[in-house]
Amino acid sequence: MLKAFFHILIFPGLLFLFVFGFFAEYADRKLYARFQNRIGPPWFQPLADFIKLIAKEEIIPEEADVKFFKLMPVLALAASSVAILYIPIWGEQAVFSFNGDVIVVLYLLTIPTFAYFLGGWYSRSVYSMIGAVRSLTQLFAYEVPLFLCILASAMLADTWSLSGMVRFYSQHIGYWFCNIIGFGVALICLLGKLEKVPFDIPEAETEIVAGSFTEYNGRLLAFIRMSFNIETVAGASLLAAVFLPFGLNLPPAAAFLCYLIQVFLIIASISFLRALFARLRLDQMINLCWKYLAPLAFLQVLFNLTLKVVLPR
Amino acid sequence: MHESGDVKIPIGPQHPALKEPESFLISLRGEKITASSVRLGYNHRGIEKACEERTYTQGLYLIERICGICSHSHSTCFVQAVEEIAGLEVPARAKYIRTLIAELERMHSHLLWLGVAGHEIGFDTLLMYTWRDREVVMDLLAALTGNRVNYGINTIGGVRRDISSKQKEEILRAMDILEDRTKYYIDLAKGEATLIKRLQGVGILSHEDAKKLDAVGPTARASGIERDVRKDDPYAAYAELDFKVVSVNNCDVYGRTLVRLGELMESFNLARQVVRKIPEGPILAKPPRKIPAGEVVSRYEAPRGEDLHYVRSNGTEKPDRVKVRAPTLANIQSVSKMLEDRYLADMPIVIAAIDPCFSCTDRLVALRDAESEKKNTVAWETVRLKGIEWHKNRGTDFTSLNKKLTRLFQHA
Amino acid sequence: MSRPGKIARLLMQSIFKKPATLNYPAQKSGMPEGFRGKLKFNALMCIGCKMCMRDCPSGAIEIRKIGEKQFEAEINLAKCIYCGQCVDSCLKKALEITAEFELAKLDPAQLKVILNAGNTENPKG
């Protein structure tokens, strides 16, 4: 019981996630700045921003549904924090695992998007509503290829548990290369999930101010930003566990270090990608997802199915 | 026309897509724009009226502050008008210096635009790089004129500062750097797929519409109208310089991007020619304090298009009427046309593509009554005290913090 | 040929380059020579013709007589637009511009600067 509390609240739960989330934000912003030949923020900037927001007055729009408006950021934060418990980070075994937890993690990571949608919808501002609808529309575009890629990887490993997949891939390093298309597609889909350029359509600043979050401020905005950070960590950890599980069969400390490196690599690629492109339009984004990403993900599934038959176990 | 069933979203007066206050109302059906309308006037500062109450010298600095980006355009246009009324012969060297500053201003304005365009379509990396390179021109302008914006190089009868041979070398060096960079941006504009996807076919303004709505500057030139005051009605030293008018037939935002990039290349050329050809001589013809009566229309090709000033004098130290028609006012009327049947996502870039400058567009009238000023404006101190009081009631004492802050500032 | 991610090489190069931005209050780049900043007043040269007052577009400068052939200038830095017209208008070169531009103060009263023979640039208090 005490151990469970420790896992949920301290490691790898909330406290660890907060710290790592801040680090993820810092790394992302710093790298983004360096890609653009800027200095970038100092290391404490994300923390300072968080404290500033927490200290601010909370303003709730008169028209908004107060209950939903307040609940949604917390829900998003909770859902993305829980996901980490099923992802192995200091060895081959996650804190909790069962056969099928990969599906649970995927859905847990979908909940924040829904929360943003509902939060935006219930804040009753035109910008928020347009942003909310956009984030939902976008969800249907990137979710399919993302799920397919992870499914393909799971099929090859013949298990529905993340811990199982890690165990399989760290024993069969060669198989990792088979999933390379899937990794690329999943990385791009992760950009959509995290609403980053080129898929920051739901919060396109120059069009709809801040999308779903236009009306959020103070503490609630701090929660939303935190949940984005944690979602970044969780999403990156998921991709790391599924597609880059090297070194996790080492002793815990070394394995944890490997995990940190993997997550950092994924965050670095995210900030590289977001410095690389212009924001797409919603119709172009959906086109891209269905015309290119989804077929590629299918290809990966077919490829892995064939592999499973051909290759010896 | 706006219909009642559609979602109406206000873009402005305060909106991240607009760098200045101006209000667009956009009707949406899904993501599609069904109607749009614009309300101008939020930046109305009473400059035209104020000019009537200032001497020509004072008015010049006010005119220069109509707009921060094209300040040289407005001031040159104004002094040209005044000089024409007064019959002043401006020395050739002064004309060349005006031309040089004008072209440097065009460079910084177009680079700035490119960055803003990048930002509007979510390509912040482009913004950062173009604005970094823009600093080269800004530094040059600061060194040549004494300020980064509002250069104050013009005065009635000539210019206020000469350029030295050392500065000439600096200009040439800067031109090489910038040309190199601009070539890269042209490459990027022609090769980056996401950029092209967002710009091509967006904000169409056909050749006929551009003519009908009297579009000016790059907006018109991107629709195949080869119109440039520098060529059509040469002023300053342009008649003696060799350049070509850049125009394309794309009719969309992409075309406007290409025109501006092409003009950048022409500007580098022009600046080099100025440095090579600039004659020796005086830079100022002494103007009379009282300008004889007369009326003049002066034109100038600002980075954003044709700038037109009408000045009427009545023989005193002060002008009788100054009318400013900034390029944006001519172009803004075509925005509704460009937004027809586009997506909401195209709205920022379509508006940005005419390079709007609303502070140029709106001028005029301020309430001058001192009494009303006292009543309407709340002093900064009052606001501060109110804020401190409010926080004190909630349990935070800012007075001690404020003391520390003040001390910190005094030390710095 | 158009393809996505054309800017990639530039991004990778930038990682290893010195950033173009400055960490402002700690690092300063300064302004070039001849930058139009705060005014400097040589009281000894002033003849009190008040041409500067007449030409100032914003009414920021006031020349006052404080004694026999002695003048002081009151400059309102909040009103001044740093155009330098007064320097051009001055018949005796009593006014000069300096490159000093960081003039912000917390208290607006401190922006009124009185310059005379005793202090040409920075008065105390």
Added chain:
Amino acid sequence: MNEEKIRQELEDKFSYLKDAVNIKRKGRIFAHVPLGEFNTVFAYAVEKMGFLALSAITGLDRGDGVFEVIYHLNKEGRVLLNLSVMLNKGNPEVNTVTSYCPSADIYERELMDLLGIKVNGLAPGHRYPLTDDWPQGEYPLRKDWKGIIPNKK
């Protein structure tokens, strides 16, 4: 076509423009048109002489109870024809030219707001450039306008 030809054509076509057309310099033609004949001359200049583009409309208060409205027309960006018309301050009225030049709309609204000139036939729309709550009867560009006296409360 050079400026002299334009002047000749205008003077030949409209006898009342004799000596009213003035070439100030290359590319600048000023012409004073009687109020009653303005629409005919304007239409002729736009439709027959190819002055298709309207650069701006300037309104000004000449003092002595006379307003002047100047239409700056240009031909392919090269020649500016400035047609001016005098109005009586007591009853300043012009007809809209938006049917010839759609871009005139915003300049005409400016005339309405700043000088109080009535523009007949202008389609309804937002005012420009003053605020919606600007008091009635206050026209800032008139020479006798000296600011608004605030309501004493």
